[in-house]
Amino acid sequence: MKTLLLEDIPLITLVGPPNSGKTTLFNYLSGKNYKTVNYPGATVEYSISKIQRKFNFNANILDSPGIISLIPNSPDEKVSIDSLYSHPQFGVPDLIVVTVDSSQLSRHLLIVRQLLQSQFNVIIALTMTDILYRKGFGIDINLLSERLGCDVVVIDGRTGNGIELLIGAIENNIENIKIIGKKNPVIFNSSLDVKYLLSSFREIEAIEKEAISRPMKAGDKINIKKANKQLHILNEYIPGTNQLDQPTIKIDKILLHKVWGLVIFFLIMAFTFTSIFWLAQPVMNLVDSAFGFLSYEAINILGNTWYGNFVANGIISGTGAVLVFVPQILILFLILGLLEDTGYLARGAMLIDKPLSKIGLNGRSFVPMLSGFACAIPAILSTRTIPNKRERLLTIFIIPLMSCSARLPVYALLLAFLFPASKAWIAGLVLAGIYVLSILSSVTIAGIINKFKNKIINAEDNSSFILELPAYRKPKFSMVLTNSYHSAKIYFKKAGPIILILSGVIWLLTYFPDFNPKVDTHNLTKDQITEVQSSVRLQNSYASELGKFMQPVMSPIGMDWRVGVSLIAAFAAREVFVSSLAMIFKVTDDNSTLQSSMIKEMRKATVGDTGQKLFTPATIAGLIMFFIFALQCVSTLAVSRKETGSWRMPAIQFFMFTSIAYILTFITVNGLRILGIP
Amino acid sequence: MKTAAELKYGEIGIIGDIDASHPSSRRILEVGFTPGQEIQLVNISAFNDPLAFSIRGTVIAIRKNEAACIKLI
Numbered sequence: 001m002k003t004l005l006l007e008d009i010p011l012i013t014l015v016g017p018p019n020s021g022k023t024t025l026f027n028y029l030s031g032k033n034y035k036t037v038n039y040p041g042a043t044v045e046y047s048i049s050k051i052q053r054k055f056n057f058n059a060n061i062l063d064s065p066g067i068i069s070l071i072p073n074s075p076d077e078k079v080s081i082d083s084l085y086s087h088p089q090f091g092v093p094d095l096i097v098v099t100v101d102s103s104q105l106s107r108h109l110l111i112v113r114q115l116l117q118s119q120f121n122v123i124i125a126l127t128m129t130d131i132l133y134r135k136g137f138g139i140d141i142n143l144l145s146e147r148l149g150c151d152v153v154v155i156d157g158r159t160g161n162g163i164e165l166l167i168g169a170i171e172n173n174i175e176n177i178k179i180i181g182k183k184n185p186v187i188f189n190s191s192l193d194v195k196y197l198l199s200s201f202r203e204i205e206a207i208e209k210e211a212i213s214r215p216m217k218a219g220d221k222i223n224i225k226k227a228n229k230q231l232h233i234l235n236e237y238i239p240g241t242n243q244l245d246q247p248t249i250k251i252d253k254i255l256l257h258k259v260w261g262l263v264i265f266f267l268i269m270a271f272t273f274t275s276i277f278w279l280a281q282p283v284m285n286l287v288d289s290a291f292g293f294l295s296y297e298a299i300n301i302l303g304n305t306w307y308g309n310f311v312a313n314g315i316i317s318g319t320g321a322v323l324v325f326v327p328q329i330l331i332l333f334l335i336l337g338l339l340e341d342t343g344y345l346a347r348g349a350m351l352i353d354k355p356l357s358k359i360g361l362n363g364r365s366f367v368p369m370l371s372g373f374a375c376a377i378p379a380i381l382s383t384r385t386i387p388n389k390r391e392r393l394l395t396i397f398i399i400p401l402m403s404c405s406a407r408l409p410v411y412a413l414l415l416a417f418l419f420p421a422s423k424a425w426i427a428g429l430v431l432a433g434i435y436v437l438s439i440l441s442s443v444t445i446a447g448i449i450n451k452f453k454n455k456i457i458n459a460e461d462n463s464s465f466i467l468e469l470p471a472y473r474k475p476k477f478s479m480v481l482t483n484s485y486h487s488a489k490i491y492f493k494k495a496g497p498i499i500l501i502l503s504g505v506i507w508l509l510t511y512f513p514d515f516n517p518k519v520d521t522h523n524l525t526k527d528q529i530t531e532v533q534s535s536v537r538l539q540n541s542y543a544s545e546l547g548k549f550m551q552p553v554m555s556p557i558g559m560d561w562r563v564g565v566s567l568i569a570a571f572a573a574r575e576v577f578v579s580s581l582a583m584i585f586k587v588t589d590d591n592s593t594l595q596s597s598m599i600k601e602m603r604k605a606t607v608g609d610t611g612q613k614l615f616t617p618a619t620i621a622g623l624i625m626f627f628i629f630a631l632q633c634v635s636t637l638a639v640s641r642k643e644t645g646s647w648r649m650p651a652i653q654f655f656m657f658t659s660i661a662y663i664l665t666f667i668t669v670n671g672l673r674i675l676g677i678p
Numbered sequence: 679m680k681t682a683a684e685l686k687y688g689e690i691g692i693i694g695d696i697d698a699s700h701p702s703s704r705r706i707l708e709v710g711f712t713p714g715q716e717i718q719l720v721n722i723s724a725f726n727d728p729l730a731f732s733i734r735g736t737v738i739a740i741r742k743n744e745a746a747c748i749k750l751i
Contacts, residue, residue: 068708068709069708071704071708073704073705103735104734104735104736106710106734107709107710107734107736110708193704194696194698194703194704194707197704197707197708197712198707198712198713201707201710201712243735244720244732244735244736244737248737249720252720252721252730252737256721256722256723256730258722258724259724261723261724262724346739350721350723350728350730350739351723351724353723353727353728353741354723354724354725354726354727354728355725357741363728462701462702464701464702464705464741464744465728465739465740465741465744466702466705466706466709466738466739466740466741466744467728467738467739467740468709468736468737468738468739469721469730469736469737469738469739470736471736
């Protein structure tokens with residue numbers, strides 16, 4: 001990557017307010033082939049790419065987070081603004097291309113003006129002129145360019161028209177800079193603040209007024225209205241350009257309705273939520289059985305040797321454990337991306353802001369929380385959209401409580417143990433109850449943490465909710481698809497190595513030191529030998545040593561070292577609990593009947609030599625309780641550390657959630673026993 | 679003096695001043711709520727907060743306590 005980026009070619013940074021078409025332009029210029037890089041030590045993310053080869057111009061293009069002003073409003077915003085001046089990896093941009101919505105000139109030119117005052121070389125990419133024309137207005141590009149003192153190019157986000165012109169303008173500007181020398185931008189001076197802002201707006205409004213041509217019929221009516229207001233207002237009212245999108249107003253009458261708005265909101269969320277599971281499940285099963293098959297074949301080819309086992313159970317199963325979540329994450333991002341692109345997510349955030357603000361969260365916390373039901377890792381990454389630091393930290397804090405999909409296989413096994421197949425509907429109800437409990441507990445814990453916020457979350461920020469509700473539009477499916485693909489890739493890169501390494505470690509712990517145990521092979525078939533061998537191997541393994549060390553912790557909750565080992569193994573990814581139990585209870589991996597043969601073995605298991613059953617309704621209920629609360633996911637801890645900047649937050653999360661889990665498991669198991677349930 | 683938070687659904691007002699002591703005041707100015715602009719309360723969220731105003735041809739949702747720092751003429 002370094003060689004690609006450090007070549008001595010021009011760096012062009014893309015800047016633009018939210019909803020100005022910046023991402024669309026970036027996708028055109030990059031050909032949707034970009035890398036996402038983190039700003040060192042911060043949570044601000046950049047996408048970088050070379051300009052597509054077909055444009056025949058060699059330059060790097062850097063996409064920056066959407067900003068409306070060069071005066072930072074939060075620590076993260078400060079990082080994104082500072083790095084505009086000089087990015088620690090990519091240096092000072094040679095040129096800045098700003099996307100400006102032509103129907104929003106008076107708002108979007110603010111950042112342009114500030115960039116020009118900072119002496120950046122700026123080109124304006126004027127978007128959404130079609131909307132302006134539809135309203136019956138024209139725009140004078142030359143005048144705009146002259147008044148502002150920079151090039152202006154009209155581009156069409158839907159067809160890509162104008163991109164060639166933009167490239168031409170970029171080339172000309174770069175040539176010019178080569179002749180007159182690169183200017184060093186000066187940090188924007190924000191001391192003048194309010195007065196400065198008002199005068200900026202006044203200037204911009206004057207430019208807008210000149211550049212936008214009025215409709216042919218400007219009737220008397222408008223003039224009277226205008227005359228009435230002229231006493232008070234700074235700018236002359238431009239009739240018409242400020243019209244709202246009419247279909248949007250009509251749709252919002254329903255979607256933001258006090259009753260129906262909420263009903264529809266919950267329906268959309270329920271749909272999103274169920275499709276994460278139902279659409280992804282067949283694909284996940286496919287991935288799962290494909291890796292099961294590969295693992296089986298590996299043993300066949302390499303033989304039942306230590307390296308054969310390492311490849312099959314360490315590498316292949318580990319990779320499978322990572323990949324199995326990719327379908328779900330893709331589908332989640334696809335749906336969220338489509339909702340975002342239509343403009344609905346902003347409305348959802350608005351609808352839910354009030355209740356969430358009561359417990360110290362923000363309307364913007366809602367999408368990350370929803371994502372948490374798929375996987376905590378992308379969920380924590382998506383909290384970056386919350387500008388308030390305290391609210392963002394609190395959102396990150398409770399995300400691990402959302403019932404992520406890795407818990408589902410565990411619940412499936414445990415519920416199948418409790419309820420026979422003929423009563424599957426009860427299991428379904430209990431599962432729904434588990435999800436409700438996970439929501440209630442996260443809300444309760446958020447509320448409690450919010451009360452003691454200063455002790456746990458060190459950040460004081462002004463709580464604020466200012467969000468543009470963009471006009472509804474048809475989503476661009478291909479663009480959403482590209483973004484989902486990139487999000488899935490980020491998950492893969494962040495969680496992948498950790499899960500893989502841990503799977504390897506757990507394999508080592510369960511396989512060594514007695515990797516080739518001597519067993520009495522008398523009268524046994526080949527399969528039986530393998531089975532007995534692996535069982536003896538596990539009993540003498542490091543993992544069992546570790547498990548026996550844990551025995552004092554496990555006894556109070558009615559479990560033994562075997563469950564303890566599986567709980568430790570589950571730190572790689574929660575669903576590893578299932579395969580670990582399968583390994584410990586020497587269940588041969590016969591795909592179709594894995595669950596039923598496992599349950600059969602589990603029913604036989606006893607605690608030590610006491611004859612007391614290990615898995616009883618009480619201990620199973622206790623395990624479910626443990627999985628609801630415990631933070632047993634190394635990837636989540638790692639991402640939490642990365643996003644919060646220290647180990648403090650993941651440490652508190654880990655100890656708090658895991659002790660709550662342990663205490664509640666203790667209460668559940670012993671409480672049920674006192675009530676006479678074994 | 680009336681503030682934007684006191685507008686009724688559909689009601690139009692003209693901004694007179696922004697209370698600079700409010701911590702969100704600068705961001706409110708930056709998104710376009712400047713003196714002289716006409717605003718209309720176009721939507722009220724389910725729990726009566728946040729409020730959505732039309733301003734400069736777009737709609738921006740802000741919390742009620744933030745709307746209270748927008749003083750109207």
